[in-house]
Amino acid sequence: MKKWRYDSARDLEQAPIDRLRQFPREPDMLIYGLRSLVALIIRGLLRIYNRFEIIGHENLRTNRPLVIVANHCSHLDTLCLLAALPLRKLHNAFPAAASDYFFQSVPRLWAAAVIVNALPFERQARVRQSLALCQELLANPGTILIIFPEGTRSTTGEVGEFKSGIGALVAAKDVAVVPCFIDGSFRAWPKGKRLPQPRKVRLIAGTPRNYRTRTADKIDICAIAAELRNAVNELRPSNGTC
């Protein structure tokens, strides 16, 4: 009789908290189930409470790796972008989250790891390593990366400068980049407020772009970041503030 091979999870010896910090994760049915359930509830709440609306739905429908780039002024942004994806793609969608903010205190860590499936992104030191991790993920088809290239939530509602890292991630690579604009999230849940307000929130998804013809040198990377910023900003509805 041939010996059975047990394919154990790699993190058996780790305490539960360390397991939440680890990436890539090895979730089981319970986590998937809980995540899908909470996603359904969040979708319902967004629809009712924030009258959430998606424009350009079809731009997010693809079976190839996808990078979603959006403006950022609220925690609602991540939830809105996740709510725009099909449920079965949820477990392959990784919103990049600042590891110094989301991966420290236990409740945030739990929410980031279990509910949002966030990718811990080092925004101060070791940015390069985090970008390499993103590259690795993009090698599997079906991966969706959600990135807010401003690097933090805007406190004015304006779209800030995009960090050049986003350029480095997509330059010379055959991945679709979809610029998105989230309108209303600044009024609904600005930075510093405890709870969201019942304001209307809209997600506008632009047409996918591809930067495979561009080189990965410094000038091109910065140019791509600037282009993406303009692309996101152009999606802003004329009457919207953010």
Place this chain on the structure above:
Amino acid sequence: MSPQIALHDPVFRAYFLIVLISLAIGGAVLGFLRFILKRETASLFQTYCSWILMAGIGLLVVFLGRIPTIAGVTLLSIFAFKEFARASGLYRDWWTTGAVYAGIIVVGIASLISHPRGEEPGSGWYGFFVTVPVFAIALILLIPILRNRARGELQRMSLAIVGFIYIGWMFGHLGFLANARNAYGFLCFVIFATAVCDVSAFTFGKIFGRRPMRSEISPNKTWEGAIGAFAVGMILPWVLRFSFPFFGPRELVLAGLIVGIGGQLGDLSISVIKRDIGTKDMAATIPGHGGIFDRIDSLIYAAPLFMHMAGYYFPLK
């Protein structure tokens, strides 16, 4: 079982005191080792703190009543199975693990509801409870057929069935005990006695341990530890006789055998699983103890044996 009844129940109140006293004795011994003999006790202290936490949660859940007890046992089964699935690699198969989770929840439901036509006294549907494995195994075997897959399915089915029967159903007996007429006596005795036997096996092994008992399975377990735990297990039912005043000598001896030998067999059988998988602990959920599955291993063996022994000689409900 309810908080009001628990407050006035002499058995529950006695166990509350006994647990407090045992923890105090444990603490005193630990303090003696640490401050008088100057031994290194950091890891023991961690284990002890976890014991305090678990004793508190356990007492609280039993105090709160029947439904919290059954729900708590079901949750423990779910998390213990999760650990087993992660260690054995079964967790990669969503469908099969999902079927086992569903089966575990059905075990919990069977313990909660009463017989639909009222043919059984009291709460808990015993007839369904003991036949849940039939339906759960049928469901597990159905999954490869529905998915039209054969490769590696025998391994998955076997792991799922072992996981369900061993963790979901056998451990689920502890929840069903909450329906017994003498629920406080049975529950508190089984949990407390297996815990004491575990601790005494460890202590006797540490002090007198020479001859390894099963070198291929668990190198740290010794004959001396096993015999010490067995002796403690045989004495305990007589000391705690107030938990089941209707038990005669025959039942007391059987209860002693079940906690004294059964508990250790449970420990060894999970060691076999861990040895074959090649891991030390199933997880690191409880500091100083390993995973939940590592902690409940002796109860998995002792609880069903005890329940069926008691149910054979006396009407359970």
